[in-house]
Amino acid sequence: MSSENQEPVVARFVRLPSIAERKLGPDYSAPIRLDPRVLNQMQATIKTLGKQYVDTLGRQVHELLPMIADACSGDQAQRSAFYEIVHDVRGLAGTFGHPIVGKFAKSLCHYMQEHATIDQTIVRFHIEAMRDALADAAADDRLAEDTLNSLAQLIRTAEDARTPARKSPVG
Amino acid sequence: MARNVFETLTVLVVDDSSHMRYLLLGLLRALGVGEVILANDGDEAWSKYILHKPDLVITDAAMAPGDGFALAKRLRNDDIATSRHVPIIMISAHTEISAIERAREVGITEFVRKPLVPRALYERLIAVVNRKYEINPAALRKVADDQPQVAFL
Numbered sequence: 001m002s003s004e005n006q007e008p009v010v011a012r013f014v015r016l017p018s019i020a021e022r023k024l025g026p027d028y029s030a031p032i033r034l035d036p037r038v039l040n041q042m043q044a045t046i047k048t049l050g051k052q053y054v055d056t057l058g059r060q061v062h063e064l065l066p067m068i069a070d071a072c073s074g075d076q077a078q079r080s081a082f083y084e085i086v087h088d089v090r091g092l093a094g095t096f097g098h099p100i101v102g103k104f105a106k107s108l109c110h111y112m113q114e115h116a117t118i119d120q121t122i123v124r125f126h127i128e129a130m131r132d133a134l135a136d137a138a139a140d141d142r143l144a145e146d147t148l149n150s151l152a153q154l155i156r157t158a159e160d161a162r163t164p165a166r167k168s169p170v171g
Numbered sequence: 172m173a174r175n176v177f178e179t180l181t182v183l184v185v186d187d188s189s190h191m192r193y194l195l196l197g198l199l200r201a202l203g204v205g206e207v208i209l210a211n212d213g214d215e216a217w218s219k220y221i222l223h224k225p226d227l228v229i230t231d232a233a234m235a236p237g238d239g240f241a242l243a244k245r246l247r248n249d250d251i252a253t254s255r256h257v258p259i260i261m262i263s264a265h266t267e268i269s270a271i272e273r274a275r276e277v278g279i280t281e282f283v284r285k286p287l288v289p290r291a292l293y294e295r296l297i298a299v300v301n302r303k304y305e306i307n308p309a310a311l312r313k314v315a316d317d318q319p320q321v322a323f324l
Contacts, residue, residue, distance in 0.1 A: 019226065019258070020300040023179040031301045032176055034293060041201040042289035049197055053190060087233065088188045091264050094286025095194065102286055106264065 050096035057093060057101065060085050061134055064127045072120045083112050089130065100133040100144040107151055119158050125151060176300050181206040183225040185216040185242065186262075187234040191287075195229060195262075198289060202296065213237020217245060224253055227299060232263035232270065239263070240277050247278040258299040262287060 021028045064085055071082035086108050094102035108126040112118055129147050182204050184195045192209050199207050208223050210216035214237040216230065228246065230239040237245075239261050246254040261274050264285040274282050280302070281295040 016303045018301050018303055019180075020176045023176050023226075023300075024174055027174045032297050034290075034297060038202055039290060039293055042198050042293060045197040045201045046194070046289055049194055056190065087264075088190065091188065091231075091285045091287075092190050092194070095288070099286065109264075 046095065053092065053096045054098075057089065057096070057098060058134055060089055061101070061127065061131050065124075065131070068120055068123050068127065072118050072123055074117070079112075079118070083109070086112070098134060100141070101130050103144060103148060104130045104133065104151075107148055111155055122151070122154055122158060125154065175203045177203045177296070178205045180204050180227060180300075181208065181223060181225040183208045183210060183216060183219060183223065183228045185210045185213065185228065185230040185234070185239065187212055187231065191231065191262075194287070195292075198292060202293065213239065213242035213245070216242050220246065220254065220257075225257065227258050227260070227296075229260045229262065232261055232265055232274070239279075240273060243274075243277040243279055258302065260292075260295050260299065262292075 018031070020032050064082065067078070067082050067085075070078040072079075086105050090102055090105035090109050092102075093099070093105060104126050108123065108130075111122060111126070129151070133144065177199075182199055184192055184199070184207060186192045186195065192211075196207050196209065206223075206225075208219050208225060210219045212234045213230075216228070217237070220228070228242075230242055232239040243259050243261070246257060246259065249255070258280040259278065260281045260283060261279045262283045262285060263270060263274075266284045271282055281298060283291050283295055
């Protein structure tokens, strides 16, 4: 059969509107772009809320210290309550200008996720590092990295202590 | 003066941290968002979604009861026509590839990492309002299969 006998294909083009086009209707002129003035307003909001949050953050970190023993006792409810606060700090401290506190909280969250049994000393060192970083706003990244490395080393040492020593091959 | 598209939006914010909820409320207000609905967890978000039919959902990943992944899955699979294609922005401290892949699988539109940076949130919101597909991609595929002569631009 020759192609001349085929029915011509009728194509229908459907143009999908974006949310901006649909919402603005006739007022829509072009895709939305970042407005530096709006971004400044958002950043000012973070700054204002950050001033209020610093008190909450301090309170949360101090609340954690007396909870350590119970959180490490194997009681799942106590552990969950403790983790919830650390997770909250992890998510918010960095946003509100305390990235080092956030890094320690992240390390502790990771440790708690990876280990069914958690060591009191390791947990305490994390919380104390968070408390110290909060007290010393001038704490630099290098010091924080050194502390994080020390905490990671502490976790590895505790893991090695729990793992039965490998038998050396005998001839 | 050009109208601000964000003024026309209703946004549902879902987070179990009250600080995060109020931070997002503050940021969205700074952006000029018309209406912000707050929910504590995935279950509350679902009932508020039904009630308010927001234009956009911003959700935390880790929450109980009903985390952000479960909420997204529920929205994408339900029979409510709007929920299948409502844009969902997920905010999470878990940025491993597996978490991002899981977010994509359940139909998350955009992913923002914690700590939250205003610029990152603003850029994702712009991407969402400029997005062309308001129709569920699965529905688009079905139309394309059923009517091959239809092309979407």
